[in-house]
Amino acid sequence: MSGPDYGRTFALWRAGAGEVWGHYTRHAFVEGLRDGSLPRAAFLHYLRQDYVFLIHFARAWALAVARAETLAEMRPAAATVAALVDAEMSLHLELCAREGIDAAALEATEEAPENLAYTRYVLEAGYSGDFLDLMAALAPCVLGYGEIGARLGAEAAPGTGYAEWIGTYGGEDYQAVCRDVGALIDAAAERRIGSDFAGAARWPRLAGHFRTATRLEVGFWDMGLRGR
Template sequence: MSGTPDFGSKVFAAWREAAGPAWPAYTGHAFVRGLGDGTLPREAFLHYLKQDYIFLFHFARAWALAVVKAETIGEARLAAAVVDGLVNTEMSLHVEICGRAGIAEADLLAEEEALENLAYTRYVTDAGLSGDFLDLIAALAPCVLGYGEIGLRLKETASADTPYREWIDTYAGADYQELCAKVGALIETATAARLGERPQDTPRFAAIADRFRNATRLEVGFWDMGLRGHV
């Protein structure tokens, strides 16, 4: 992977830069490094998966809210497609991996939600309820595109014998990378429609970028929670 991917979005690249040290703290977290070199304790990974299952449910709800907040059919279609992918593909992967470890879907549904999970998912939902489509997309973007960046990097750098290859391949895979490209394009068009062709010159851009930065900080907290290995 040459350079850091921007997924076709100059706006995303600007948000990422504005996030400052929070972005590398997220994408280069010790949890991520452990996925790559295989040193992440299995207990921590399974705890993360159980919490991420809960997270993805709320994340799907937030993307469903994006359908409501959308102002064009294109925005609504992509948001609806993301909901479908989260509920019917990504969450199913978690069920499959946990099932192989003896953790049933009923156990995932009964898992207590960690405070870091509560903070992150409710922050994103509030961004959509109190703001517009762009506020919501800025809060959703760190998860989608950050995982795409992490997946691509680990695909090239991970140890050959890491037990987390299936996870890495999911986020480095063509389907997920295509989603990242579509979300990058959505960020571009949605920003241009609301802030014009020079969004960084508008008074609102800094506030939108701060939505992105805060969600990135919450991603760091989510990794911290996963590494801790318990609620």
């Protein structure tokens, strides 16, 4: 199962994650978005949880700015914070507003255990490790959504009720973010562990962060599909 070209490090991490990557990117929740069969209540529950998730995710990218060693690393990390706060969270606000869920209600959402586990894991990877540890934990969300969006953009059933969500992550703006993040990760890996990524002593730990975060993504979809 080939994936999009988001850089060499991502390709290696993705391959190393094994079958769990497919469990994430082809989860029943994702397939429900593709063919329009996902119950609306499940989608709205997911949106509310994802809005809270994105608040913590933006904090994690802000931590990446602090962990960066160069301006070349700081700039895209800072731009990602802005993209999350100004674009991705705005999508959630707009979609939920149409369903009668306002910003105050979104921000008052009680975090599900799966949300707590995932967001705190990513933040801890950054607090206890360095920039590259944090990138490994962040990558499944950023780049996985890009892969999902690109596939669903090509495969989605005509008239699916989830076209706006699919268009956001499959669109060129988000795909450009994925390519930029992939390039950022490649440069960060070469700077810290050299060009022989998989042969570096730190590689198993980095790959472990990526795989664990991918497993937590699967749990997030599970939570969304339950609708509670």
